[in-house]
Amino acid sequence: MSNPCIICVAITGSLPGKSDNPAVPVTVSEQVESTHEAFEAGATIVHAHVRQDDGRPTSDPDRFAQLLEGVRKHCPGMIVQLSTGGRSGAGRERGGMLPLAPDMASLAVGSNNFPTRVYENSPELVDWLAAEMIRYRIKPEVEAFDLSHIHKAKEMWARGQIQGRPYVQFVMGVKNAMPVDRDVFDYYVRTVQRFFGLDAPWCAAGIGPNQIVLNEWAVSAGGHARTGLEDNIRLDRENLAPSNAALVRRVVELCDRYERPVASWQQARAILNLPQKAEAPAA
Ligand SMILES: [Zn+2]
Numbered sequence: 001m002s003n004p005c006i007i008c009v010a011i012t013g014s015l016p017g018k019s020d021n022p023a024v025p026v027t028v029s030e031q032v033e034s035t036h037e038a039f040e041a042g043a044t045i046v047h048a049h050v051r052q053d054d055g056r057p058t059s060d061p062d063r064f065a066q067l068l069e070g071v072r073k074h075c076p077g078m079i080v081q082l083s084t085g086g087r088s089g090a091g092r093e094r095g096g097m098l099p100l101a102p103d104m105a106s107l108a109v110g111s112n113n114f115p116t117r118v119y120e121n122s123p124e125l126v127d128w129l130a131a132e133m134i135r136y137r138i139k140p141e142v143e144a145f146d147l148s149h150i151h152k153a154k155e156m157w158a159r160g161q162i163q164g165r166p167y168v169q170f171v172m173g174v175k176n177a178m179p180v181d182r183d184v185f186d187y188y189v190r191t192v193q194r195f196f197g198l199d200a201p202w203c204a205a206g207i208g209p210n211q212i213v214l215n216e217w218a219v220s221a222g223g224h225a226r227t228g229l230e231d232n233i234r235l236d237r238e239n240l241a242p243s244n245a246a247l248v249r250r251v252v253e254l255c256d257r258y259e260r261p262v263a264s265w266q267q268a269r270a271i272l273n274l275p276q277k278a279e280a281p282a283a
Pocket residue numbers: 010013014047048049083085230
């Protein structure tokens with residue numbers, strides 16, 4: 001049975017900087033170049049945050065627009081997922097780029113703790129972000145930092161706040177949130193299958209040294225995998241990752257080992273029920 005694996009590359013994030021790893025792309029042109037290299041290596045979703053010139057995170061829609069344009073031009077067909085995550089702005093600022101109508105956007109549906117703060121996603125904000133995604137025909141990726149977030153996605157789907165089968169990403173290994181725990185992971189998979197169907201696609205991400213652990217769990221269990229410098233800047237204890245593409249190549253190797261083809265962008269779009277278009281015009 002051929003079940004292609006979608007590789008998502010989270011290129012930048014809000015936290016890592018050049019002082020942590022010089023390969024972290026910060027300017028838009030660096031981001032486009034790094035995305036292109038990752039795309040050639042096998043990634044078909046780019047998950048992106050943008051930064052100010054000094055490296056601090058921002059939700060500036062103009063930056064997002066430049067990035068979207070660059071990726072669409074240099075990586076035709078690649079799925080662009082913009083982050084509405086909470087480190088880059090407060091409240092509705094976090095969704096200010098949604099009128100750009102990217103293919104996808106991340107959607108946190110509940111709150112939890114992060115290493116040094118509360119990751120606050122009020123019901124009002126969650127409802128608003130979800131409504132904006134429907135308005136601009138953006139497919140959300142539900143970021144499940146907790147089991148309750150999968151239940152919330154089911155409730156939102158039933159109410160029509162999420163259209164189409166929810167695509168859930170399990171995030172494990174964020175300090176003070178859900179640790180990397182195989183029993184929980186297996187239960188997450190079963191819960192997604194129970195709620196959304198046995199063939200429902202899902203994805204997983206691990207933080208730091210757990211990135212490769214979650215990559216292997218996801219690839220071997222039939223899910224999709226997220227990698228990239230946002231979540232992890234190292235290849236191993238001694239070596240920094242030289243690029244996002246190098247981290248993508250680790251997942252490609254796992255796909256080979258577990259006999260899963262790496263999804264082409266056409267396959268990734270079909271699996272996620274996204275339009276098959278090489279270049280989405282910015283309406
Ligand atoms: Zn992110």
